[in-house]
Amino acid sequence: xxxxxxxxxxxxxxxxxxxxxxxxxxxxxxxxxxxxxxxxxxxxxxxxxxxxxxxxxxxxxxxxxxxxxxxxxxxxxxxxxxxxxxxxxxxxxxxxxxxxxxxxxxxxxxxxxxxxxxxxxxxxxxxxxxxxxxxxxxxxxxxxxxxxxxxxxxxxxxxxxxxxxxxxxxxxxxxxxxxxxxxxxxxxxxxxxxxxxxxxxxxxxxxxxxxxxxxxxxxxxxxxxxxxxxxxxxxxxxxxxxxxxxxxxxxxxxxxxxxxxxxxxxxxxxxxxxxxxxxxxxxxxxxxxxxxxxxxxxxxxxxxxxxxxxxxxxxxxxxxxxxxxxxxxxxxxx
Amino acid sequence: xxxxxxxxxxxxxxxxxxxxxxxxxxxxxxxxxxxxxxxxxxxxxxxxxxxxxxxxxxxxxxxxxxxxxxxxxxxxxxxxxxxxxxxxxxxxxxxxxxxxxxxxxxxxxxxxxxxxxxxxxxxxxxxxxxxxxxxxxxxxxxxxxxxxxxxxxxxxxxxxxxxxxxxxxxxxxxxxxxxxxxxxxxxxxxxxxxxxxxxxxxxxxxxxxxxxxxxxxxxxxxxxxxxxxxxxxxxxxxxxxxxxxxxxxxxxxxxxxxxxxxxxxxxxxxxxxxxxxxxxxxxxxxxxxxxxxxxxxxxxxxxxxxxxxxxxxxxxxxxxx
Numbered sequence: 001x002x003x004x005x006x007x008x009x010x011x012x013x014x015x016x017x018x019x020x021x022x023x024x025x026x027x028x029x030x031x032x033x034x035x036x037x038x039x040x041x042x043x044x045x046x047x048x049x050x051x052x053x054x055x056x057x058x059x060x061x062x063x064x065x066x067x068x069x070x071x072x073x074x075x076x077x078x079x080x081x082x083x084x085x086x087x088x089x090x091x092x093x094x095x096x097x098x099x100x101x102x103x104x105x106x107x108x109x110x111x112x113x114x115x116x117x118x119x120x121x122x123x124x125x126x127x128x129x130x131x132x133x134x135x136x137x138x139x140x141x142x143x144x145x146x147x148x149x150x151x152x153x154x155x156x157x158x159x160x161x162x163x164x165x166x167x168x169x170x171x172x173x174x175x176x177x178x179x180x181x182x183x184x185x186x187x188x189x190x191x192x193x194x195x196x197x198x199x200x201x202x203x204x205x206x207x208x209x210x211x212x213x214x215x216x217x218x219x220x221x222x223x224x225x226x227x228x229x230x231x232x233x234x235x236x237x238x239x240x241x242x243x244x245x246x247x248x249x250x251x252x253x254x255x256x257x258x259x260x261x262x263x264x265x266x267x268x269x270x271x272x273x274x275x276x277x278x279x280x281x282x283x284x285x286x287x288x289x290x291x292x293x294x295x296x297x298x299x300x301x302x303x304x305x306x307x308x309x310x311x312x313x314x315x316x317x318x319x320x321x322x323x324x325x326x327x328x329x330x331x332x333x334x
Numbered sequence: 335x336x337x338x339x340x341x342x343x344x345x346x347x348x349x350x351x352x353x354x355x356x357x358x359x360x361x362x363x364x365x366x367x368x369x370x371x372x373x374x375x376x377x378x379x380x381x382x383x384x385x386x387x388x389x390x391x392x393x394x395x396x397x398x399x400x401x402x403x404x405x406x407x408x409x410x411x412x413x414x415x416x417x418x419x420x421x422x423x424x425x426x427x428x429x430x431x432x433x434x435x436x437x438x439x440x441x442x443x444x445x446x447x448x449x450x451x452x453x454x455x456x457x458x459x460x461x462x463x464x465x466x467x468x469x470x471x472x473x474x475x476x477x478x479x480x481x482x483x484x485x486x487x488x489x490x491x492x493x494x495x496x497x498x499x500x501x502x503x504x505x506x507x508x509x510x511x512x513x514x515x516x517x518x519x520x521x522x523x524x525x526x527x528x529x530x531x532x533x534x535x536x537x538x539x540x541x542x543x544x545x546x547x548x549x550x551x552x553x554x555x556x557x558x559x560x561x562x563x564x565x566x567x568x569x570x571x572x573x574x575x576x577x578x579x580x581x582x583x584x585x586x587x588x589x590x591x592x593x594x595x596x597x598x599x600x601x602x603x604x605x606x607x608x609x610x611x612x613x614x615x616x617x618x619x620x621x622x623x624x625x626x627x628x629x630x631x632x633x634x635x636x637x638x639x640x641x642x643x644x645x646x647x648x649x650x651x652x653x654x655x
Contacts, residue, residue, distance in 0.1 A: 043521035157610045187384035189607045192592035217594030258526040260555035271526035
């Protein structure tokens with residue numbers, strides 16, 4: 001197994017609100033190995049975006065508080081200075097945001113935004129940076145790259161802007177790329193182009209990708225390993241094949257069954273009853289227990305821990321500790 | 335075949351582009367450019383397509399929330415486009431709409447009770463007690479409780495708000511509901527709840543749906559027939575089974591192949607389209623899709639293909655057939 005680029009240990013991010021402190025990300029652990037694509041899946045409000053902001057050091061202070069360890073190549077990002085963080089951000093860890101419309105500056109040309117990172121981080125002269133930026137635009141498959149450098153963001157379509165964002169993120173050859181819902185705002189045919197491009201970049205460079213998404217289709221397509229989050233906690237972690245063929249946590253099982261399948265028509269969709277709890281509203285017991293069909297007394301009073309099962313699959317559920325033998329889908333566990 | 339509930343003929347919407355000092359019309363955006371289809375009573379017709387293809391505009395024109403530039407819409411044999419505003423208001427008792435954004439489509443300063451009462455007042459239910467009773471019924475029908483009536487929209491989650499939107503549409507017992515992306519703002523687990531609700535209501539009240547969405551999985555799940563739109567035109571229309579198992583139009587084929595499937599064991603042969611959707615203000619001549627079509631021929635650039643029946647009940651607008 002390759003070495004981890006990023007190790008997150010006991011990360012806890014909380015925000016100070018009028019109603020007191022709200023913990024949005026609650027003691028999560030995961031790691032991203034070099035060159036791999038890790039998927040983080042969950043519904044809105046589960047803390048996946050806050051996790052990525054915590055890694056980037058972009059949680060607004062003093063309202064937000066980040067605790068725990070975020071080790072990037074052995075360096076703990078929670079304790080480095082802002083100056084050092086600036087050197088890492090955009091250089092060694094880069095990020096692609098969901099909205100290609102709002103994450104480019106409308107009053108600067110594409111070119112000046114692209115070369116900024118090179119001039120700051122690599123101290124390259126403008127000419128060299130300009131030439132490299134054109135190469136990057138070509139690499140992400142944009143036509144007439146030279147002219148595009150002088151264009152403004154509003155002159156580009158959504159798919160083109162997202163390609164520019166990717167080029168901008170990749171321009172310093174980062175070790176880790178955080179992609180926060182990179183294709184959610186795009187149409188399916190454009191999404192297919194962007195996913196193909198990200199796969200190609202991941203194959204050609206050794207950049208690891210942390211892919212944050214709610215779309216299980218995108219996960220199946222792109223990722224090697226998957227972390228499933230629910231209400232600020234990791235509920236399951238496994239390689240992508242295991243997640244889809246042998247999901248263990250009742251939430252993961254429900255989530256996969258809720259997606260309408262394009263290939264066959266079912267009479268009725270499976271649906272998880274109830275709503276996603278507000279961050280911080282479930283105080284004790286398993287976060288998912290109020291919506292879980294398999295919940296029993298222990299689930300309501302004690303919080304399960306993330307246990308490692310056979311084959312490296314991790315799951316946070318009492319069922320696998322208490323009822324050895326049969327799992328929730330009725331399969332036998334050895 | 336029985337008389338269809340809705341019959342749309344050659345419907346068009348051209349938005350003018352104004353420019354110059356005097357606001358002269360300098361061009362046109364052909365948002366919808368000649369769309370025809372029928373919806374049978376009790377069925378669900380799905381309309382899919384990418385953003386800007388005119389699917390929402392089509393839905394709005396059926397209700398005349400947007401005035402059509404040309405074409406006809408028959409509802410139970412009556413031409414809706416000819417009605418006066420007053421007659422149209424009465425007609426909307428039969429056809430209602432569910433909107434995409436449950437956060438923007440409910441008045442934040444009204445209680446749920448007031449929101450649900452309003453269509454009843456407009457359509458002449460004078461007795462206030464009767465209205466209150468109906469509001470309670472409606473809330474229960476969509477899976478909420480009667481005590482929710484006194485609350486304001488911000489006190490509800492996205493899925494619950496969408497249920498209120500559906501209850502509002504049901505208030506006047508319509509025959510047709512036009513659902514414009516009703517689940518795209520919702521999370522997966524909530525989305526399936528709302529889809530199931532829509533199906534239950536259809537069975538219970540014999541509703542007819544025009545279901546507009548961009549998610550192909552959702553559309554397959556809910557629709558009996560599906561129409562695929564591209565640049566203001568329907569390029570393919572067929573039974574949903576037929577369309578998904580045997581797509582004929584190259585655009586439909588590409589669209590279906592582009593959707594990532596949540597299954598790791600399938601490796602799909604993917605057709606990746608080059609470039610973007612052209613601007614509807616200056617659509618390509620001939621077949622609108624020929625600039626991106628992997629199977630384009632010379633005739634495609636010159637002549638607009640006719641929308642014809644290629645197989646039984648399977649309509650397609652393409653020179654290949």
